[in-house]
Amino acid sequence: MKIHHHILLSFLFIVLSVGCSTGATKASNETSNVVSKVDVNPKIAEESKPTSVDHSDFNKILQSYVSANGNVNYAGLAKDKSKLKGYIVSLTKINPSSLSKNEKLAYWINAYNALTLDQIITNYPTTSILKIANGKVWDQTLSYKFDGKAVTLNQIEKKILLGNELFDARIHFAVNCAAVSCPTLINKAYTADNVQALLTQNTKSALTNPAFNKISTAKASISMLFNWYKADFDKAEGSVINFINKYSSTKVNSNTKIDYLEYNWNLNGK
Structure with a gap:
């Protein structure tokens, strides 16, 4: 079967786009995971604040x-x-x-x-x-x-x-x-x-x-x-x-x- 050149190029573009999108999503998720892992523990944040004494x-x-x-x-x-x-x-x-x-x-x-x-x-x-x-x-x-x-x-x-x-x-x-x-x-x-x-x-x-x-x-x-x-x-x-x-x-x-x-x-x- 003869495939037109421009159809083949379109197909390859779609495949590459999907792959890039998937990779970007994965990278984004991984970045989110990293951010969530380094989020400051609320308790630690509270303890690190300078203490103010009420007199x-x-x-x-x-x-x-x-x-x-x-x-x-x-x-x-x-x-x-x-x-x-x-x-x-x-x-x-x-x-x-x-x-x-x-x-x-x-x-x-x-x-x-x-x-x-x-x-x-x-x-x-x-x-x-x-x-x-x-x-x-x-x-x-x-x-x-x-x-x-x-x-x-x-x-x-x-x-x-x-x-x-x-x-x-x-x-x-x-x-x-x-x-x-x-x-x-x-x-x-x-x-x-x-x-x-x-x-x-x-x-x-x-x-x-x-x-x-x-x-x-x-x-x-x-x-x-x-x-x-x-x-x-x-x-x-x-x-x-x-x-x-x-x-x-x-x-x-x-x-x-x-x-x-x-x-x-x-x-x-x-």
Whole structure:
């Protein structure tokens, strides 16, 4: 049988088209399979997201029981202690190592301050934190575990907040020891967004508040914190004088007579 040349060419074109289409479909399916295999597991994606800590409950507590000048209504807080304890428990369920630096700073500063408040109301009424645990409250192992580990207040402050990763001498004006001479406990929770601004604000406020520091060019009567933690201020700015001059509007120099104010350990509230 004689087959016309143009019919043969048409037939070959159809065969080739079908083959190409089949191959393309197969390749497309294989590509889809590969894509589906590398799709991110939703659980892994969720775990990989930076953790954001909600401190709103602590903020409400501070707004309710701490005045603008840092006086704490411990009697009222003691009657409402379940809220404070609930907030602390919520912190223990978070892995701090998953947090950004500012999140860690806010997390641990809030934790320290909340735990200090908890120590007072657990032992309330008292007139001074020094009357708790024979004056060794900072070395007492806390009943709460963080990241599965038992900790003390001293470990949180000196090993974590003032450790190599988070070290910042301004932290001394953020953590509160529940005493009159401690830098003011602000009635606002720290967050990743406000922690840097608040650290600076608190430091400047402490240096200009005559209840904590009385600074003039001729004489500076300063908080005992500068004596107890001199190494931290030296590490931060080279010297206590340099640190003061960085955050105080009144400058001091090597000729300025410096002494330290007596520390008042009476409770910062009632």
